[in-house]
Amino acid sequence: MSTASNSSQTKVQFLQRQAASLLIYQSVLQGEVSRAFLDLLQTIRYSEADARSCLQAYGNYFKCLAARNQNWEDYLITQILRDENPFSRLAGQREFENLPPALIAATQHDLQALQSLYECSSAFLSEWVQAVANLAVSPVVWYDEQLAGVEETKESLLIAKLHHMEDWGDALEDVAAYYRQFGTGLFAEYSALRYCDGQFIGIKYADPVNLSELVGYESQRDALLKNTEFLLAGEVALHVLLYGSRGSGKSSLVKALLNEYGKRNLRLLEVAKSDLKDLPQIVEQLRSVPQKFIIFVDDLSFEEDDDAFKALKVVLEGNLTARSQNVVVYATSNRRHLIREFFADRPAPKDNDEIHVWDTMQEKLSFSDRFGLTLTFEPADQKTYLNIVRHLATQAAINIDSEDLEYQALQWATRHNGRSGRTARQFVDFLKADLALSASNDQT
Secondary structure: OOHHHHHHHHHHHHHHHHHHOOOOOHHHHHOHHHHHHHHHHHHHHOOOOOHHHHHHHHHHHHHHHHHHOOOHHHHHHHHHHHOOOHHHHHHOOOOHHHOOHHHHHHHHHHHHHHHHHHOOOHHHHHHHHHHHOOOOOOOOOOOOOOOOOOOOOOOHHHHHHHHHOOOHHHHHHHHHHHHHHHOOHHHHHOOEEEEEOOEEEEOOOOOOOOHHHOOOOHHHHHHHHHHHHHHHOOOOOOOEEEEEOOOOOHHHHHHHHHHHHHHHOEEEEEEOHHHHHHHHHHHHHHOOOOOEEEEEEOOOOEOOOOHHHHHHHHHHHOOOOOOOOOEEEEEEEOOOOOEOOOHHHOOOOOOOOOOOHHHHHHHHHOHHHHOOEEEEEOOOOHHHHHHHHHHHHHHOOOOOOHHHHHHHHHHHHHHOOOOOHHHHHHHHHHHHHHHHHHHHHHHO
């Protein structure tokens, strides 16, 4: 065995001991990239048994980094900042000086151990693989200064600081402050999430709609923005019902809030009507999280004796538990009265089933009043519809005669879904694609 091989295996054993010694941050090394890293260390250590396995392990490690478009160092720091563990959870709720000393000591140890793994760059691993596999040249290293550079995100300052620190144990207070401000896990990683079957799921590609695309209903938009500002400022914000005709932009307005306020720690959590039964538990889970949450319920309506109705009523009206100040519900509906009413539901003159049956019916029909703020979206008239079309056409850089644009827009509305913001968007998207295709055909 060569001297270089002996040296690399000694270092590998040290790194394996460091990884095994973690007390708090074990899950940082459970991701796909981390597992590939540890597998590679293991094959380097026992490379004499099968050098081919060592090369295969390096290939798998390289592929994992390439799939994430991230180098090992940035990946490891990102996993540390997003890790959910006893320290990160408690640091998100308490000031640093109020954290248990044993927890601080354990976290300091882990950060120093993880720094040892951080310093084992892909370049080092490539050289070790070259030595143990007797290669003429070292394998390609996944590291590109331009490609792997840190993006301008909320994490970038702390990542840059850790990159240049000699001892990560000295960054403990900075890491705790990060957790307190930004939280951990999915809520730190994603601005848009979905709740489904008892789990939070991050939405990687959220709807890119922004407020500048939305025209009309300015008073409703301003009221919703002001209420959202209350939420972000830590003031009492109201639950909101956005009621009105289909295609009027109710859902788009709520989604656009994320692109307006996402960098200010706003999170949009989509909850389907079928999962509303879990709403009180969802709110309790979010209570101690540092982010501000809009629980978004689209196209809301209820049937008789619906469990979702009861769960939403608890959240809107409250119970003995104090209301969470970082959570509001924004719901859209095409119905002013959210519970469907049938003529058969109306009490008969001799209805003896319930003494105050009219009161019960009125309670159900007035459920929408539980929302502190109701914003009404009337159907778009021709003037509003054409204003939306002109605005979207300008944004799409469509350059045609205004009279022709309006004529085509009105024809589109007649033949399709009537005048609405959604119809205007569909028309402009179609027109843009049609003009682009025509221009392309003219060039050929």
